[in-house]
Amino acid sequence: MIRTDLAMEAAQAAGNIPGVEVLNDEVMPGVNRSRVTILNQEGEKAIGKKKGIYVTIEAQQLARGDAELDEHCSIALANEIRNMAGDALSGVVLVVGLGNRMVTPDALGPAVCDAVFVTRHVHEYAPEGIDERLGNVSAIAPGVLGITGIETGEVVEGVVERMKPSLVIAVDSLASRSLERVRTTIQIANTGIAPGAGIGNKRKALDQETLGVPVLALGVPLVVYAATVAQDLMENAMNKTPTDVNIRPGVQNILDAMMDAEGADMIVTPKEIDKVVDDVARIIADALNISLHKNMTIEEARRYMH
């Protein structure tokens, strides 16, 4: 099974299998949606992900300076958040920014927290005259185990127990199989975060079972294993080169050996990662701000944030 945090990549690699439904459509110009539903244990086993719905929003030119396209992605993502969250949006929502703010490709979660329009304290301490459209939103970036000595799950469980939110939305950086997917794809799932997923090694799940409330997981592929970069380029190259059928098994041997070659387990990220994280954090924060608050445009939400 390939190393990826994206259900869509795992489904593509697995091919057509029972227990897994895949639907693709274009939800806005230039913005594609892929919905992978894992229906049962058979699907779980084939894909290596928990039962549930995984949606990816994709745009080839995401986070590359096309402000309109980026806003379309925010809107598409906000729609998925609303669909998956349903009534849970009417209570307190806790956004959890996973990752390490000192490690650029792992800093997406904390960066989103910094840009989310937080209102729980206003509802609590100054409710009179509050704009009716404002949801009840809070956000925490609990840090990573290596820096705090504390499991992310320990912090989040403690806060959830006290705050009793109706919904948790966890934001995280993901690993992908393909360099091209970095900066084009945002995944949202209704399954929470599994242990060991994402860039940092979480040891505890953050999901309905551990937290007692629904948990949406919002993730963006920002790193790739060196070995899968190589595999992907090899496959791209083979598809474009007339290759003697007889050498295919030999090449496959080499590809397999590559997984264990020196350097194969290095994790890489695009050179422009600082800007990617900035842009993607803004896209996600915009999506959160227009879905967690009511009847609000991206522009209004940004003005509120200044």
Place this chain on the structure above:
Amino acid sequence: MIRTDLAMEAAQAAGNIPGVEVLNDEVMPGVNRSRVTILNQEGEKAIGKKKGIYVTIEAQQLARGDAELDEHCSIALANEIRNMAGDALSGVVLVVGLGNRMVTPDALGPAVCDAVFVTRHVHEYAPEGIDERLGNVSAIAPGVLGITGIETGEVVEGVVERMKPSLVIAVDSLASRSLERVRTTIQIANTGIAPGAGIGNKRKALDQETLGVPVLALGVPLVVYAATVAQDLMENAMNKTPTDVNIRPGVQNILDAMMDAEGADMIVTPKEIDKVVDDVARIIADALNISLHKNMTIEEARRYMH
């Protein structure tokens, strides 16, 4: 009563009063210690601080590039931490970095967390062969209410309940009466943090009562009210100028009116605040690293941190 987070300033302003003991000594060359003990309710009322021990470590040239003096301050501070903590150091210690990392004069707590040598996860997940001198240390910077929508106290209570540390050490930026005290003084108290103290407006206490474990409060004056800057300079000037006794009452009237003048409630910080916070965070982290771990020099602790 004057606006200050320093017990020592409050004691100086109050003068000689029952219920309050003050001791001053030089603990190292260039490093003075002042110990204010508030013994009872009478003392509490006079000083406006809770019953307990408040020690300030002072050095005129603190955080000004004299590496040896800075290390002396770390050592003096480490001694106070050991004295106040006693046996509690043998269990898990949780360092809590209060404040907002985006607001420079309020970023001391998070900066200390980044530089503390954290080991709880090593004890938990890889205890075999761990250096015996290593204490069991964890650290969290919970953010501020305006950014997270969550009370600092809610986060810390949740984490303490799960981790069950034997000691909490809270680090915070303080307000002082005097500009000169910014960058010369570190306060440590065995009373925890009171609501409303520090730069941010905390609404909940962090103390033995709320957390169920002893709480040391480590604070450094990094901001001053504009009005007290003015009062201090006026008083310095009056002490140096032959002033007609008859005008004193008139001047006092002006001084009093100044507290309500426009701009009086502005809070200021020295221009060099970025460097002050960097340097003081290092001094405090050094003190924590040599007191929370055993038989460790500042140099060794720094090597561990790289």
Place this chain on the structure above:
Amino acid sequence: MIRTDLAMEAAQAAGNIPGVEVLNDEVMPGVNRSRVTILNQEGEKAIGKKKGIYVTIEAQQLARGDAELDEHCSIALANEIRNMAGDALSGVVLVVGLGNRMVTPDALGPAVCDAVFVTRHVHEYAPEGIDERLGNVSAIAPGVLGITGIETGEVVEGVVERMKPSLVIAVDSLASRSLERVRTTIQIANTGIAPGAGIGNKRKALDQETLGVPVLALGVPLVVYAATVAQDLMENAMNKTPTDVNIRPGVQNILDAMMDAEGADMIVTPKEIDKVVDDVARIIADALNISLHKNMTIEEARRYMH
């Protein structure tokens, strides 16, 4: 003569004097303009500033989250830039961001450089099909003497000699007499920057004489001397308190002594300085982007910058 970089404060302190013209008007709702013209040597001596035009744009609620007001200030400032620059805008414009990006209140210049829409390299290397509205803009933040060992003037002279711009716009943090002016005022002058002005101690002027091209100086008060804070509060207080006329001379003695009191030469800045610098840098960059490029709205310029 008082310590201030603002001609307007110096003129207020000097009172009505020959050789100096002062005009005040409201240029937009909530935005006031004050124009001080120093006509001759007599004026220069009275004010302590070079002959020339000094305009301040003032808004009480500047950089406090009122997006519309901030944009009005950008537009008012852009008008002054266009008026002072005249035909020089048709050539290459060099924006010089003075100050130290590591010292928050001194980081305004570099922050503006980061947000200015720079186009000179596009004109030079890819002129075909360039948007006709784009001016020819470049920007440099040369650092400060203590960090580089090189005078700012040495760097700027070298670059100007090679690039031959038609206009230099230098952006700098200033010292003011009054805390209230920090975050309310932007000054623009057609005189360039004098040695010793601004927060850092420049030793060389940046002006038409040294650079051979017109130099506009854009400055924002971000720091205040502690002594002048005290003086201002005292004066505010005296104006509000019925004060016996007989004590005025005595008080004046104290005020004078205060200039030499310990701590009087400390330089302070508001606690919120990080946000002030961010916001003011954006306001100035917006003003530059709509005045150095043609027929461009603030919104369009911001989209170009992403």
Place this chain on the structure above:
Amino acid sequence: MIRTDLAMEAAQAAGNIPGVEVLNDEVMPGVNRSRVTILNQEGEKAIGKKKGIYVTIEAQQLARGDAELDEHCSIALANEIRNMAGDALSGVVLVVGLGNRMVTPDALGPAVCDAVFVTRHVHEYAPEGIDERLGNVSAIAPGVLGITGIETGEVVEGVVERMKPSLVIAVDSLASRSLERVRTTIQIANTGIAPGAGIGNKRKALDQETLGVPVLALGVPLVVYAATVAQDLMENAMNKTPTDVNIRPGVQNILDAMMDAEGADMIVTPKEIDKVVDDVARIIADALNISLHKNMTIEEARRYMH
């Protein structure tokens, strides 16, 4: 010819050729030195680099927390700087930090500038009583074309003309062929910087010819092309797998096609790049501080910098 900024990689790829001398030795425990001398045009053509001496200092565990090894690398590098610079060290030395401080893998040069102990202004303005061991050092980070609109070369030429240094040391991030070389290798050459080398696309050389003074180039591989990552892993895998000789030509075809496959020109960097840049900048700054000043230990130099 392969895409690499390292003469050593180019020499390895070219094999044994006339006009190029390669020497390898271990200069300290764990620290290897490789010296590539390009003697003539024939060598230049084979390697694709200018005539001159290229030394790489290599350590497998560089910048991974072994403080002693990192210091050995600094010492080894300092020796090469002294050898290449010779008498030029007695005059003013200008350190030029190339690259963009906003793009982490391109921020090495500016980060080194921030940590170099600069003294030219002390020699100039306060020469009395200066520590005799102090060299005459200055440092500038001129920014990148896309941000400033100004060629790096234009800024450096202007400054050099004014300051007349006896030596320029340019520090830059490099591209390498191999992911494993990122974080193990530092290159120093006496040839200056060629146009188009490094991460940013410089259009002008910085060398003796353009600047009129000797130029040392100090570079560290921090990025890799995706295609060369794949090639390297493939070759590692093939060396470890018994491969049928008959399929080699077919595989070579695929490898060649890979250079043009989609995604092949992406540039990647390790996930830990923030820490790598921090650590390597410190190693290089230490090397500069002990070679540009006399009889100074790394520890003394670091104390001077605080």
